Amino acid sequence: MQKVVAVLGGGIGGLSACHHLSKSPNVSKIVLLERSGRCGGWLSSIRRDDGAVFEQGPRGVRPAGAVGRNTLNMVSELGLESEILPVTKDHVASKNRFLYVKGQLHKMPSGPGGVVRTIPPFSRPIIQSVLKEILIRKGTEEDESVHAFVSRRLGSELANIAIDSLCRGVFAGDSRQLSVRSCFPLLYEAERSRGSIVLGMLMGSGGGPKVVPSDLAKRASTESWTQWSLKRGMQAFPEALEDTLKRRERVELHHHAKVKSLNMNSGGWEIKLDDGVSLKADHVISTLPASELASVLPPAAQPLLEELRAIALVTVAVVNLEYEGFILPVTGFGHLVPSSEDPGLLGVVYDSVPFPQHNRSGGLTTRLTVMMGGAWFEQTFGHPDSVTKQTLLDRATQAVTSHLGVNSQPVWSYVGLLKNCIPQYHLGHWKRLEKMRQYISNHNLPLTLAGASYDGVSVNDVIFSGRTAAEGLIGKT
Numbered sequence: 001m002q003k004v005v006a007v008l009g010g011g012i013g014g015l016s017a018c019h020h021l022s023k024s025p026n027v028s029k030i031v032l033l034e035r036s037g038r039c040g041g042w043l044s045s046i047r048r049d050d051g052a053v054f055e056q057g058p059r060g061v062r063p064a065g066a067v068g069r070n071t072l073n074m075v076s077e078l079g080l081e082s083e084i085l086p087v088t089k090d091h092v093a094s095k096n097r098f099l100y101v102k103g104q105l106h107k108m109p110s111g112p113g114g115v116v117r118t119i120p121p122f123s124r125p126i127i128q129s130v131l132k133e134i135l136i137r138k139g140t141e142e143d144e145s146v147h148a149f150v151s152r153r154l155g156s157e158l159a160n161i162a163i164d165s166l167c168r169g170v171f172a173g174d175s176r177q178l179s180v181r182s183c184f185p186l187l188y189e190a191e192r193s194r195g196s197i198v199l200g201m202l203m204g205s206g207g208g209p210k211v212v213p214s215d216l217a218k219r220a221s222t223e224s225w226t227q228w229s230l231k232r233g234m235q236a237f238p239e240a241l242e243d244t245l246k247r248r249e250r251v252e253l254h255h256h257a258k259v260k261s262l263n264m265n266s267g268g269w270e271i272k273l274d275d276g277v278s279l280k281a282d283h284v285i286s287t288l289p290a291s292e293l294a295s296v297l298p299p300a301a302q303p304l305l306e307e308l309r310a311i312a313l314v315t316v317a318v319v320n321l322e323y324e325g326f327i328l329p330v331t332g333f334g335h336l337v338p339s340s341e342d343p344g345l346l347g348v349v350y351d352s353v354p355f356p357q358h359n360r361s362g363g364l365t366t367r368l369t370v371m372m373g374g375a376w377f378e379q380t381f382g383h384p385d386s387v388t389k390q391t392l393l394d395r396a397t398q399a400v401t402s403h404l405g406v407n408s409q410p411v412w413s414y415v416g417l418l419k420n421c422i423p424q425y426h427l428g429h430w431k432r433l434e435k436m437r438q439y440i441s442n443h444n445l446p447l448t449l450a451g452a453s454y455d456g457v458s459v460n461d462v463i464f465s466g467r468t469a470a471e472g473l474i475g476k477t
């Protein structure tokens, strides 16, 4: 039987689900419902008339692994190859990342030389912790916080400085609350299967999905890319996907279509929108943030709603800054700040280093992005609705001055307040997912969960979740 499928949310996850659904003749209609006036969700690029591009959301995508290849395959299908801006392994942005500790920038140890010597801010060579790790007994917990896991296996110094910062630089979250099993499944699996992170990394897991690489994905591997962006910014990706979907007969894309309620109706769903319009669908793929989905599902699904509501989100202030000339004292991807140094200041990305092509044409400039808040937003700035843009801008420029010794003022700036933008996979997230999917299956709900709230927050993970959701309905594409 041919099905009508509604996809809720037009972020990169929802667009990916539509893209894969639209390949199947067994779907009679695909309806994408997006609350705002444009698709793309957090993929949002500011494009100035002088050619400068600033990212408010993701600024680089990793090409590695099955999910990285899957994204590049989609880039290829959309005909975006000529738009790609790759960053290769030998680029300074791939080699240099910094930590800001006790008022100083430190290059993160990398390569053999970096692990055998004592490199501040660490008090002993990393190799010592790595060698000891192999001998440490396997944990017995079903889940553990990222901080507890790393403290146990690699010692408290690496947990307090390196892993605390890493969690801020990926989840804008607190390593003491985040789940190792859900946030870093490879580390968790390495301990489970090989008894050690180090051995697991050396021997590999051999598992994971298989994705046949396109020529573009092969090129990324041959040329050793570490990340990529697009000439017109990351937003060009959802724009190209949307343009392609618009040309497909069975796809309907609706902007300004905020889903207000979902109710079961003769084996399918009746979907009501904010403006009073209602429509029917045989199946729903939701890529809405989990708590938003909870607010539109019927109260009868209480056990499911409780689990969905428990997946918290954090708010991040993203401040793009442009300076005249090259003002950085160091060069690399950027620096992270551990929570012990300054809880509210997560880190600074040196955007002009990996992607100078996004600088304004003519004249030398430096583009930086300061990220603030995350799990520490409220304790630092108060409620997101009451903080002013000027407060955020002042805090960001002060950080650039104190961390990087930059005394000039930016010639241009943009302050974005990204409310509830990154889901937090807290301890026990895996159990929550199991309960939710069990509930959906036991109650025969024609509902699939996809998007950043569940199985990974990166652009690659979210795109793959859209594909998996579609394939769960129509089979492999």
Ligand SMILES: Cc1cc2nc3c(=O)[nH]c(=O)nc-3n(C[C@H](O)[C@H](O)[C@H](O)COP(=O)(O)OP(=O)(O)OC[C@H]3O[C@@H](n4cnc5c(N)ncnc54)[C@H](O)[C@@H]3O)c2cc1C
Residues within 6 Å of the ligand: 008, 009, 010, 011, 012, 013, 014, 033, 034, 035, 036, 039, 040, 041, 042, 043, 056, 057, 058, 059, 060, 061, 062, 257, 258, 259, 260, 287, 288, 289, 292, 296, 316, 318, 418, 421, 422, 450, 451, 452, 453, 457, 458, 459, 460, 462
């Ligand atoms: C500041 C920042 C930096 C990041 N950096 C990186 C990076 O460098 N690399 C990387 O890989 N990833 C990065 N990410 C993560 C990645 O961008 C996101 O996880 C991903 O874009 C989420 O996609 P999504 O489709 O799941 O959700 P969203 O983008 O949140 O899309 C959901 C959509 O649903 C819509 N919606 C919400 N409620 C309703 C409703 N009731 N009815 C209809 N529509 C609704 C929203 O308007 C939105 O468009 C970053 C994220 C942020 C915030």
Ligand SMILES: C=Cc1c2[nH]c(c1C)Cc1[nH]c(c(CCC(=O)O)c1C)Cc1[nH]c(c(C)c1CCC(=O)O)Cc1[nH]c(c(C)c1C=C)C2
Residues within 6 Å of the ligand: 062, 097, 098, 166, 168, 169, 170, 171, 172, 333, 334, 335, 336, 346, 347, 348, 349, 371, 457, 458, 459
């Ligand atoms: C300071 C805050 C943040 C910065 N980026 C993000 C936040 C919250 C969001 C983010 N960054 C990355 C991802 C995707 C992860 C993936 O699995 O691909 C997300 C959601 C990429 C990333 N950025 C940093 C690291 C270590 C990673 C992981 C992947 C990789 O190794 O490339 C480091 C980093 N992020 C930020 C800064 C300032 C920074 C500094 C070194 C900004």
